[in-house]
Amino acid sequence: MFTEISADEHDRQLELHGPLTAAVRRLVEAGISTGADSETIRQAQLAVEAIAETLEQQRHDGPRTMRHAVTGRPVVLADPVIGVRNAIAPPLTVQHTESGRCWTEFTLGAPYEGPPGRVHGGICALVLDHILGEVASDGLRQPRFTGTLTLKYLRATPLGRLRAEAWVERIEGIKAFARGQILDDEGVTVEAEGIFIAPAWAREAG
Amino acid sequence: MFTEISADEHDRQLELHGPLTAAVRRLVEAGISTGADSETIRQAQLAVEAIAETLEQQRHDGPRTMRHAVTGRPVVLADPVIGVRNAIAPPLTVQHTESGRCWTEFTLGAPYEGPPGRVHGGICALVLDHILGEVASDGLRQPRFTGTLTLKYLRATPLGRLRAEAWVERIEGIKAFARGQILDDEGVTVEAEGIFIAPAWAREAG
Structure with a gap:
């Protein structure tokens, strides 16, 4: 029912996206805790928008849910609780x-x-x-x-x-x-x- | 029980932080949907870390929950469901x-x-x-x-x-x-x- 993902490709996705997602999580927390002045906040906003725009230029069109070739379990990279690509997830x-x-x-x-x-x-x-x-x-x-x-x-x-x-x-x-x-x-x-x-x-x- | 926040200061916080939080939300979504190559992902990670570091340099030490002077309701800017400063919130x-x-x-x-x-x-x-x-x-x-x-x-x-x-x-x-x-x-x-x-x-x- 799901496309299979090889163990190697799964590890590659984790290594590639894990650090970016961790950085975005840190940014979410910084947005809550910052006391920066309005000019700094405004510059941060523009910089974040520029990064988002770059990332949006190439879309990942594959399925968001795949099946791990070794464990047989679904790989849900975008899940809001466990997803390695979702900064909302703790994870x-x-x-x-x-x-x-x-x-x-x-x-x-x-x-x-x-x-x-x-x-x-x-x-x-x-x-x-x-x-x-x-x-x-x-x-x-x-x-x-x-x-x-x-x-x-x-x-x-x-x-x-x-x-x-x-x-x-x-x-x-x-x-x-x-x-x-x-x-x-x-x-x-x-x-x-x-x-x-x-x-x-x-x-x-x- | 809570520190009061004036209507003006509340509006100022919304105008200041709303657009930054919206930009971070867009970035969360871009992290899920991007198909960018590994070099682009790595550059994005470093850029996000740099923004977080800048925001972290000045911490907001006030209470995260205040009471709105006009409505009498708590103002929860960081709440994960309604918070204007929390990119996890839809909001x-x-x-x-x-x-x-x-x-x-x-x-x-x-x-x-x-x-x-x-x-x-x-x-x-x-x-x-x-x-x-x-x-x-x-x-x-x-x-x-x-x-x-x-x-x-x-x-x-x-x-x-x-x-x-x-x-x-x-x-x-x-x-x-x-x-x-x-x-x-x-x-x-x-x-x-x-x-x-x-x-x-x-x-x-x-």
Whole structure:
């Protein structure tokens, strides 16, 4: 269903785009924290527009989602949670254990802040939707889309170093029931449970 | 509880930072869509780093959240959903009707994509958490934080022009029960309901 990407080409894309995306992430954060005068801000704006224009001159017309030739997993370079080419993504690197669980450790700074010093509740939802979706779809190999997602916020999640984990509780026909949580040093801050459903086209193909 | 920002200073911040943030948003999208050669990518990376470094030389040490002198509402310039200084934010401009409802119309492009051509489920959750939180806290004037949030995905949400709306169903003591939805041209794609709770410090202050 997806175009294959070789392991070499995948590594090449990561090496090529990872540093640019990291630089753009730094720029996003600088835009929030800067106290530069208006002339400096205006010059920065013009310089950023010039870079964007250069990059836009050659468009990448290939698919944004491909299948990794070795792991068999979709490669989603542009994803807003894990995408190596998307500066919105923290990005998360989701680990898959042999027992089928997923976990990831990551750092959220100023761009993800809601209340002062705390992660925006919707960003917690974004992270949990993603990691529950990954575990429910066996590392994205069995397409299953979010049906329902319930989040319970036990306490505020501080900015900084965090962990998220998810596991499948059971599978019933086309539905996978997944659970997960976000943790800081003190324990769980947000719990999630979700039902993920195989789309009709995947059921027919399966 | 928050430092006040005058209407003039607020407008000045919007005029100063809005165009820079828009340029960074364009750059985020260019990073996803570009097919430029490796030399161009590498040059872009160095140029972006140089701009970030310039902006970082003067830090803005004031509070990231202030209270607007005229509307009385918090001004959250860095917020990842509505922040004028945050390139992660689409950004949403949330409208408050006299009857107490909230709505917003916005466009989501490639940076918010999950499955091909569709909005990432977690981005829908981010938008709904935010707009339900705004309506539940009376335009952020009565602090109430997300307690639980339940999302029901009726069908995939296409990238492009969308609408989100939210309203309070009832208030019981420290809890506000809110509902909302995301819609495309054909109708509702995701429904949400949430319970938002006044934090202890706000109850004591109130």
